[in-house]
Amino acid sequence: MAENIKMVEAPEGLAGEGFFATSLDKVVGLARSKSLWPLPFATSCCGIEFMATMAPHYDLARFGSERPSFSPRQADMLLVMGTIAKKMAPVLRQVYEQMAEPRWVIAVGACASSGGVFDTYSVLQGIDKVIPVDVYVPGCPPRPEQILDGIMKLQELVKNEAMSRRDSPEYKELLASYGINII
Amino acid sequence: MSLTNETIRQKVEEKFGESVRAFTEESFGLLTFEVDRSKVIDLMRFLRDDETLRFNFLTTLCGVHYPDNQVEAQFAVVYHMHNWLDNVRIRFKTFLNGENPEVATATTLFLTANWMEREAFDFFGIIFTGHPDLRRILNMDEMVSHPMRKEFPMEDGGRTDKDDRYFGREPQNSNLN
Amino acid sequence: MVSSNLDFIPILIQFVFVAVFIAGMIAVSHYVGPKRHSKNKDANFECGVKQYGNARIPFSVKYFLVAILFVLFDVEVIFLYPWAVNFRDFGMDGLWKMVMFMGLLLVGFFYIIKKGALEWE
Numbered sequence: 001m002a003e004n005i006k007m008v009e010a011p012e013g014l015a016g017e018g019f020f021a022t023s024l025d026k027v028v029g030l031a032r033s034k035s036l037w038p039l040p041f042a043t044s045c046c047g048i049e050f051m052a053t054m055a056p057h058y059d060l061a062r063f064g065s066e067r068p069s070f071s072p073r074q075a076d077m078l079l080v081m082g083t084i085a086k087k088m089a090p091v092l093r094q095v096y097e098q099m100a101e102p103r104w105v106i107a108v109g110a111c112a113s114s115g116g117v118f119d120t121y122s123v124l125q126g127i128d129k130v131i132p133v134d135v136y137v138p139g140c141p142p143r144p145e146q147i148l149d150g151i152m153k154l155q156e157l158v159k160n161e162a163m164s165r166r167d168s169p170e171y172k173e174l175l176a177s178y179g180i181n182i183i
Numbered sequence: 184m185s186l187t188n189e190t191i192r193q194k195v196e197e198k199f200g201e202s203v204r205a206f207t208e209e210s211f212g213l214l215t216f217e218v219d220r221s222k223v224i225d226l227m228r229f230l231r232d233d234e235t236l237r238f239n240f241l242t243t244l245c246g247v248h249y250p251d252n253q254v255e256a257q258f259a260v261v262y263h264m265h266n267w268l269d270n271v272r273i274r275f276k277t278f279l280n281g282e283n284p285e286v287a288t289a290t291t292l293f294l295t296a297n298w299m300e301r302e303a304f305d306f307f308g309i310i311f312t313g314h315p316d317l318r319r320i321l322n323m324d325e326m327v328s329h330p331m332r333k334e335f336p337m338e339d340g341g342r343t344d345k346d347d348r349y350f351g352r353e354p355q356n357s358n359l360n
Numbered sequence: 361m362v363s364s365n366l367d368f369i370p371i372l373i374q375f376v377f378v379a380v381f382i383a384g385m386i387a388v389s390h391y392v393g394p395k396r397h398s399k400n401k402d403a404n405f406e407c408g409v410k411q412y413g414n415a416r417i418p419f420s421v422k423y424f425l426v427a428i429l430f431v432l433f434d435v436e437v438i439f440l441y442p443w444a445v446n447f448r449d450f451g452m453d454g455l456w457k458m459v460m461f462m463g464l465l466l467v468g469f470f471y472i473i474k475k476g477a478l479e480w481e
Contacts, residue, residue, distance in 0.1 A: 071405060087323040091408030097400045098408075114344055121330045122322055125342040167394065182396045 025163050032076070032102065033158035035064040036151070039075035039099070041092065044082030046109035049141040058144035063151055072099040077154065078131075083111035084124045096131040097180050101166045104158065106135045106150055109142060116140060132174055186235065186269040188214040194236060198229055203275075215274045223262070223277050224287045230264055230273070231292060238264040238273060241293040244300065246307035247276075250333045257281030258309055262289075279309060288314040306331035425477050436465050 011030060013022025038060070042050055054060045054068065069075045072095050084092055096105065107127050110116035113136045115125035127133060134157060137150035165171055175182055191214055192206055202219040203226070209215075218226050230238040242263040249257055256278035265272050279286055288311040289296035300311040301320040308329035311317060319326065328335045347353070404411055443450060443458050450458075472478060 073405065085323075086326075087321070089323075094400055094408040097398065098403070098405055101394070101396060115339070115342065119338050119342060119345055119350060121326075121328070121335070121337060121339055123339065125339055125345070166396070180398065180400075182398045182401070 028163055029159040029161060032161075033064075033155040035066075036076045036104070036154065036158065037074065038065045038068045039070065039072055039078045039095070040068050040081065041078055041095065042081045043084060043088070044109075044111065046081035046112070046139075046141045049144060050079065050081050050108065050147060053144040053147045058148060060148065060151070063148065063155070065151070072096070075099060076102065077104045077106060077151075079106050079108055080112045080127050081108040083116060083118055084127055085122050086124050087122070089124050089127075089130045092127065093130045093178075093180075102158075102161070104134045104154055105131055106137060106154055107133045108137045108139075108147055108150065110138060110140045113138060130178065132178060186237075186266065186271050188212070191236060191271070191273060192216075194233065195226070195229075199226060202226075210274070213272055213274055215276075218275050218277050220277045220279060220286050223260075223275075224289065224292065226275065227262070227264070227289060227292050236266070237268050238266045238271075240265040240267055241289065241295055241299075242272070244289065244296060244303065246303040246309050246331070248307055248332050250281075252278075252281075254281045258284040258307060260286055260303065260309060284309040285312055286310075287312055290314060305329070308332065422480060429472065429477070433465070433469075436462070 010020065011022050011026040013020055013026070015021075040047065040050055042048075052058060054065075067074075072078070078096055078099060080092065096103070105127075107113045111118060111123070112127050113133075115123050117140070119125070124130070135150050135154045137146055139146050142150075172182065188208060195203055195216070199218070199222060202222040204217050206214065206216045227241070230236050242265045244260060244262045247259040247261060249259065258279040258281060259276050260279065261274065261276040263272065263274050277286060284307070286309065288300060290300070290311075291313070297315070298320060300309075300314055301317060303309045304311065304314075304317050305319040305322055306329055318324070322330065330337075404415075439461070440458070443454065447454075
């Protein structure tokens with residue numbers, strides 16, 4: 001029996017002879033965090049780094065992102081990678097709005113986080129001007145390991161999120177501050 | 184016998200006389216001249232249809248802003264044409280009024296001029312009369328400024344978290360002041 | 361052992377159970393699940409850009425014709441398979457019957473060709 005096998009810890013709960021009881025939030029959080037299906041919104045060079053991340057060497061699929069989808073209805077997390085021009089901003093907002101809850105956003109790279117080197121009239125200075133962002137990954141472009149680190153941080157966030165968050169008034173307020181009114 | 188710059192110059196001067204001037208070849212042998220605003224389209228048609236000249240391809244057209252010139256010549260539109268059959272290129276420009284930059288559209292002669300003129304309109308505000316669909320092409324539709332004009336700053340006025348030191352900008356060389 | 365009709369009742373029960381289970385799952389998720397609507401969220405997905413007009417446009421009838429004629433002649437071939445297996449047992453009688461069957465369908469085929477239903481343009 002090898003010594004360096006890493007075992008994942010089970011969440012807190014009551015274990016017994018053939019059963020394990022824990023709270024539903026924890027189980028759902030665990031399931032969600034280990035199966036985040038990405039929507040790659042790749043516009044620039046960070047998109048190329050993401051392609052490398054999805055390739056077998058750095059393999060994003062082993063983190064549960066087995067099925068990248070370009071349809072927002074079928075994706076969990078929106079990965080915005082690359083420079084977003086002001087002309088593209090309403091498109092990005094529409095794609096985010098059409099995603100089904102629960103949804104998370106990662107801003108990959110300097111351009112998505114804050115406009116990057118492109119401090120000009122045509123570049124949106126950070127996507128958090130149009131959509132709420134959960135994780136920012138700095139870099140220009142970030143290495144695949146950094147992108148994976150960002151996704152792992154998102155996994156921690158997802159694991160600890162309450163199931164009722166999407167119905168809460170704070171979430172509605174957050175969306176309303178971006179002009180998205182969910183009834 | 185290949186088509187030389189002298190031949191082109193002779194034929195153009197013969198046809199247009201007073202309306203063309205400032206012939207030069209200082210750009211690596213590329214024949215460059217100026218033409219009056221009203222004669223631009225006729226010149227292009229002549230260059231395209233003449234049997235010796237045969238400039239069948241409009242490579243590009245773009246705008247330039249010269250704020251230091253006198254009002255009559257503050258905007259320029261530069262056209263590049265290319266003769267595929269003899270492999271000869273040519274450049275000509277027209278100067279436009281600073282308050283009212285207008286020139287006739289080239290879309291009647293070359294369909295590619297459609298988007299090129301939209302770009303010149305988007306960035307300089309040059310109106311091409313007769314253009315079927317003159318609206319912004321690269322910038323967002325709600326923009327009010329014409330960004331490539333010298334009076335508009337390159338930086339975004341709404342940015343909140345950029346530190347000017349990292350961009351090499353001090354008060355004396357920043358465009359925003 | 362001889363199987364009677366009563367032996368198939370468990371299969372019927374299984375079918376009924378499956379139908380009730382599926383319907384029940386759909387109903388439960390419809391009534392218990394969260395509902396969040398907004399005008400943009402319910403709009404058709406058009407890669408984020410504005411949608412103009414309807415996606416339903418009329419298309420050529422030639423696609424339908426080719427498909428339906430294929431189905432017809434394919435069913436004819438299906439009828440030919442049992443005859444092919446029992447060819448000797450059917451004898452001359454069977455041959456004549458099958459030739460009549462195929463002849464009727466062949467008349468239909470000539471009609472189609474003459475009418476130009478298979479013309480692609």
